Amino acid sequence: MDKDLRPIIWDDENNQLILIDQRKLPNSLEYFTCKDYNDVAFAIKDMVVRGAPAIGVSAAYGMALAELNDDNIEKAYEQLKNTRPTAVNLFWALDRCINAYKSNKSILDEAKKIHEEDIEVCRKIGQIGEKIIDDGDTILTHCNAGALATSAYGTALSVIRFAHYNNKKINVIADETRPRLQGAKLTAFELNYEGIPVKVISDNTAGFLMKKGMIDKIIVGADRVLKDYTVFNKIGTYSLAVLAKYHNIPFYVAAPYSTFDFKNDLEDIVIEERDEKEVIYIDGVRIIPEGVSAYNYAFDSTPPELIAGIITEKGIIYPNEK
Structure with missing residues (x-):
């Protein structure tokens, strides 16, 4: 993305974290300033910042703010850990920061390293993943797995971006993604900002477009990938994967290795209810x-047999190849 549209900014001069306030998009580009770890916890919980990698980076800076403000590090760790239960990057980043603290290293230095690594990882995901996209493809995506969900480029949208950068003529269809409309508000905002052709559909239109032959590939992000390659992502992802299987459309997931959970099994995962x-x-x-009343599950799980490939910074994993 344009360097002026940075979702996560660390202000060294004032020791504060500045986030694009995603609650205000697409109507207004405003920023939310975090001066302590409580501000960061609020930003994650209230979805000022969202997207697994971006949550992890922000939480790391929250720990850094606790260090700089001489707050109780263990208390900050616990509060930040309890903001969202499903996105594994949150715990991964917090554990890196607490380990740095216990090793008498600077938490701020570790947070900056996590931030820089995320930018490079997302770039690699795009460079590797764009090879699956053919010139002329129409790609369906769900929720927002773009720069706004990471430090730059995105995961699923990084793949789309790099196809665009390589002059492939592509079209993108974005599910609106009820109930918070991240696809309509954020994905459409990002792609339109970069001049990548995008149309928004209501979530229940996707199957009809597949039936009409209007979708070539589906690419989504992930909030957690288990060791058996079960993918947890925004609610509605599973439905898309089932539809894609029926219509013989390749269904891809783009996720960094920091989103992989090698410890837990399916029954261990808490699906966030908002x-x-x-x-x-x-x-x-x-x-x-x-x-x-209403149900409001934030995520669902997609089994590996429905997934054509998982695009990572180290290559593409094919869960169904023996």
């Missing part, structure tokens, strides 16, 4: 009858 108000209200207007 406030039902996110479903019940749109922009403050109630859309379902009084007295009716």
Whole structure:
């Protein structure tokens, strides 16, 4: 992305973290300043910042702020760890920071290293993954796995970006992604910003477009990938994978190795349930009858047999190849 549109900025002069406030996009490009780890915890929990890699980088800077403000490091670690339960990058980054602290190393230096590594990893994912895209492809993506979800480039959108950078004529279809509309608001914003052709559809349109032969490939991001290659991602990902399998459309996941969870099994994972108000209200207007409640699962899981490939910074993993 343009260097002026940076989702995560560390301000060395004032020792503060500056985040694009993603709650305000696409109507307004505003920034949210974090002066202590409590501000960072709020930003993650309230989705000022979202996307697994971006959450991890932000949490690392939250730990750095705790160090700089002489706060209790263990308390900061626990509070930041409890902001979101499903995205594994959060725990990965926090563990790196707490290990640096226990080794008498600078947490801020570790956070900056995590930030720089994320930029390079996302670049590599794009460079490796763009090879799966053919000139003329129409690619469907879900939620936002772009620069706004990382430090730069994105994961799924990095693949799309690098295909565009290599002059492949591509079109992108973005699911709106209810209930918070990250596809409509964030993915469409990013792609339009870079001049990559994009159309937004309601989530329930995807299967019809596949049936009409209008989708060549599907690429999504991930919040967690288990050792058996089960993928946890934004709710609605599983539905797309099932539809893609039926219509013989390759379904790809783009994720850095920091998103891989080699310790836990499927039954160990907590699927985040967010406030039902996110479903019940749109922009403050109630859309379902009084007295009716809602489910609001934030993520679902997609089994490896539905996945054509997982694009990482080290290469493409093919879960179904023996």
